[in-house]
Amino acid sequence: MDGTRRSESAAPIRLEAVSKRYADGTVAVEDLTLDLAAGETTVLIGPSGCGKSTVLRMVNRLIEPTSGRILVDGEDVAAADPVTLRRRIGYVIQQVGLFPHQTVRANVGTVPRLLGWSRSRIRERTDELLELVGLEPGRFGSRYPHELSGGQRQRVGVARALAADPVVLLMDEPFSAVDPIVRTRLQDEFRRLQETVRKTILLVTHDLDEAVRLGDRIAVLAERGRLQQYERPAALLAAPANDFVREFVGADRTIKRLGVTPIPRHALRPLPDGNDLDGAAGVPVEATLADALAALLGSDTGWVVVRDGTKLLGVLTPDDIHRALHAA
Numbered sequence: 001m002d003g004t005r006r007s008e009s010a011a012p013i014r015l016e017a018v019s020k021r022y023a024d025g026t027v028a029v030e031d032l033t034l035d036l037a038a039g040e041t042t043v044l045i046g047p048s049g050c051g052k053s054t055v056l057r058m059v060n061r062l063i064e065p066t067s068g069r070i071l072v073d074g075e076d077v078a079a080a081d082p083v084t085l086r087r088r089i090g091y092v093i094q095q096v097g098l099f100p101h102q103t104v105r106a107n108v109g110t111v112p113r114l115l116g117w118s119r120s121r122i123r124e125r126t127d128e129l130l131e132l133v134g135l136e137p138g139r140f141g142s143r144y145p146h147e148l149s150g151g152q153r154q155r156v157g158v159a160r161a162l163a164a165d166p167v168v169l170l171m172d173e174p175f176s177a178v179d180p181i182v183r184t185r186l187q188d189e190f191r192r193l194q195e196t197v198r199k200t201i202l203l204v205t206h207d208l209d210e211a212v213r214l215g216d217r218i219a220v221l222a223e224r225g226r227l228q229q230y231e232r233p234a235a236l237l238a239a240p241a242n243d244f245v246r247e248f249v250g251a252d253r254t255i256k257r258l259g260v261t262p263i264p265r266h267a268l269r270p271l272p273d274g275n276d277l278d279g280a281a282g283v284p285v286e287a288t289l290a291d292a293l294a295a296l297l298g299s300d301t302g303w304v305v306v307r308d309g310t311k312l313l314g315v316l317t318p319d320d321i322h323r324a325l326h327a328a
């Protein structure tokens with residue numbers, strides 16, 4: 001019987017009036033209060049040096065706050081043993097930090113080994129996780145980190161962070177060390193993965209597109225970790241709270257909003273009579289306005305067909321997209 005096994009649940013996190021002043025007097029974070037919902041991805045974004053990494057590293061006590069409290073699942077992390085705490089909190093960083101002389105399987109099994117899991121259970125878990133992050137265990141399990149691409153190493157890092165089923169995952173610029181194409185693919189995989197594992201994730205990025213794609217909520221910080229706005233991506237883009245956020249999200253925020261605004265299912269027009277819809281540009285009803293616009297631009301019909309599986313629901317015109325964006 002292994003009493004160390006954690007439940008599958010995710011934990012809420014509360015930062016309460018947290019401040020950090022480094023030994024040289026630099027105030028990195030000043031009086032930050034933030035509630036992260038269990039099972040959601042919260043993105044911290046803000047200019048370089050505003051304190052994002054400091055906030056992240058205070059959650060797993062790599063850095064101790066000067067004042068304030070951090071509660072994970074209602075428990076003050078200051079009262080927890082740091083080693084035990086870090087086993088419950090997965091941590092993914094930009095340069096992955098895989099052990100170079102250990103195989104992929106050994107890397108992924110690091111925390112379960114420390115927790116004393118049996119060999120067979122570790123093997124089962126590592127193979128399950130490698131599958132989950134899209135790396136065939138038979139092909140990649142016995143490779144060494146230098147035998148992988150940057151994107152594959154990043155996936156191993158994510159698998160390792162998830163190995164002991166942590167209640168929280170901290171991710172510091174996890175996708176910034178790979179090229180833009182691989183980054184987009186890893187972001188898509190991350191979204192699928194998060195739908196499966198539903199962890200409470202705190203992710204730091206300096207890339208607004210990444211924040212909008214991955215975040216359930218985005219916290220925009222100014223220097224000293226001063227919270228400017230904390231919102232769902234669509235709401236943040238639609239209504240920046242102040243000039244700082246407006247400038248930060250940029251002039252193209254309307255274009256970005258297309259990517260987070262769903263297709264207005266109830267505003268679809270009836271299917272036009274007498275048209276051959278089989279070859280017409282189409283998008284699934286779960287798609288965003290950005291997908292619909294892209295399909296429209298790639299066709300010459302002036303409208304795009306919206307489908308639910310194989311069922312045709314109706315069509316959207318450019319005007320409809322415009323209206324939907326302004327109604328959102």
Ligand SMILES: Nc1ncnc2c1ncn2[C@@H]1O[C@H](COP(=O)(O)OP(=O)(O)OP(=O)(O)O)[C@@H](O)[C@H]1O
Nearest residue numbers: 022024026028047048049050051052053054055206
């Ligand atoms: N050990 C330290 N001692 C003194 N100052 C530090 C230390 N670590 C970080 N800082 C300072 O604290 C502030 C916040 O740093 P932090 O790394 O948290 O910012 P960040 O938002 O993650 O930055 P970036 O986006 O550039 O990675 C910066 O001014 C930084 O110089």
